[in-house]
Amino acid sequence: MRLTTIRRQLTFLVVATTLLVLVAFFLPLVATVRSISADDKVTQAAVEAESLVPLLMSEEPETFTLSLDSLAAGETDTYSVFLPDGRVLGDAAERSDAVRLAQHGYSLVAEVPGGREVLLSMIGRQEGPIVVRAFVSDTVMYEGVSEALATLGLLGLLLLLIGVLVTFLMASRLTSPLRELAEVSRRLGRGDLGARARGGGAAELVEVAAALNYLARRISELVKGERERIADLSHRLRTPLTALRLEADLLEDTTERAKLNETIDTVETTVTDAIKTVRGGDSEPERCDAAVVIAERMEFWSVLAGEQGRSITGCTASPPLPVAASSAELADAFDVLISNIFSHTPDGTDFAVTLTPRPAGGAVLEVTDDGPGFADTRVRRGRSGGGSSGLGLDIVRRVTETSGGRLTLGSAPSGGALIRAELGPP
Structure with missing residues (x-):
């Protein structure tokens, strides 16, 4: 199984954290934007509906139909006026429970299928209360919300990308000394005892690099000492070999003397090769x-x-x-x-x-x-x-x-x- 790199782990952590933060802020923000947009449109409709109050109080209802038509041409969908005698001026609308409640002198905003209706109750005419109804559809209430949310989404994506970029840079700065330490360890494993780490990064990594360099120096010292001891031991073997060769020369049997000298030559060659090997001299090709x-x-x-x-x-x-x-x-x-x-x-x-x-x-x-x-x-x-x-x-x-x-x-x-x-x- 392939191990996950530190850079990948840090990137995943930052992305996950950033997404959680963005979601935690984005969802309430969506509800807030929608609520503000709806309240703004409803307030605007209520102000426009209140502009009819002076006309309704001073003129006959039939004379301000033109004013209703001009208001209906604006952002809101429909305007209606419910008269006490049951007639409805302006756009046709049902006499809902909210309208009947407004005819008793209550002004209110009611949720209805497809939007909201703003109801203004005017008391003061002899015929009875008149109700002005302004209907604001969902399309009008939430107009521009999608564009605002898209802008917020792009901003969140930009923040996420910036976070990933910063994480990448930080992870590179963190892992670069680690990669150097790994390379120095591999070189030491291959026998390059002169490999050293430069150190850098966090204080802990500097401490690890110093410990690795100390270990490399100690290995070099131990190997050098061991090679010198083996070389000295091999060199000391030359003395008894020389004595043995002198003893062999005293043999009267030439055949036995030749065999013994040949054996001594073999041992001396082996000792010489050992000295060259431990001292790092030229050795025989590996074939x-x-x-x-x-x-x-x-x-x-x-x-x-x-x-x-x-x-x-x-x-x-x-x-x-x-x-x-x-x-x-x-x-x-x-x-x-x-x-x-x-x-x-x-x-x-x-x-x-x-x-x-x-x-x-x-x-x-x-x-x-x-x-x-x-x-x-x-x-x-x-x-x-x-x-x-x-x-x-x-x-x-x-x-x-x-x-x-x-x-x-x-x-x-x-x-x-x-x-x-x-x-x-x-």
Whole structure:
């Protein structure tokens, strides 16, 4: 599931809050605008109707029909005059309950279907009360309300857009330091120990950046110290190697002396490579021909296997078989696998070595033996069930995973150990 970004969360929060505020103000405002418009139109109709009062009080009703027609041509819909004798002047209208109430001397505004009617009761004529009725339709009462509401809606939309824009800018200012911290963390994870965060933004983010920079400095110091200790240890190994070489030169058997010097050369080369690696010097390119390397190491181990009565079976692919590992790393990993057989199985235990091309590129190295097998098929650094340091198989795992492959442990058909090391292509 994709995680929601901080920017999206803040934008959603501002939009939701702004909409709630706008709705809370807009709905009462709509009712207020409609009420003001209706009251204004009704008041205007009442004023126009009152302008007839002097005429009705001084003239005969039949003489001001013209005045009613002129008023009806205005904004209101109709004007009617209810006479005491039952006649209706002006626009025809029913004698509703409100009209009958007005004939008793009450002036009022009544809600009727389609609008409102303003009723003025005039008392003073001998014939009885006269009622002037002005009808204001809903169309006239709410004329212009839609335009006003549309203007308010556009204003609300503008406020919403401004809020989103401000939120976007604030979120960008907030998340920019976070993205920088994430990038520095990724660079540190890739091994770039010189990566540092500039810091910025809120005080909390500045504090996090300072803590991350402190952590990067401490990691650099620890790694540097560890590399120096390993380099010093590797360098100190040269002294006993030199002594061992001098002892080998004293051997009278030239064959044994040559074998021992060859072994000493191999150990010295390994020590030199270790010093170069931990000091960051030039190292061998991360590729080699696995078929050539395995064939050379098989030839080396076959001599010791013959002395202990072990038989070696299996097959290796023909060169070239390129893999993404240096020849020294691959040779070390193979030596670990074979030395484990010699260390943890009795003399005379047979084993097999198979090297085949990997379908996706690279190679697959399988080593099986007829020994007791694994009690635990998990590769855990520093833990071993055979009394060793527990680092051997972890070295093999690192070489395989660095090349793009993997290491798996299992059981051979004979019940012994099965080690499958997949090596990726260069």
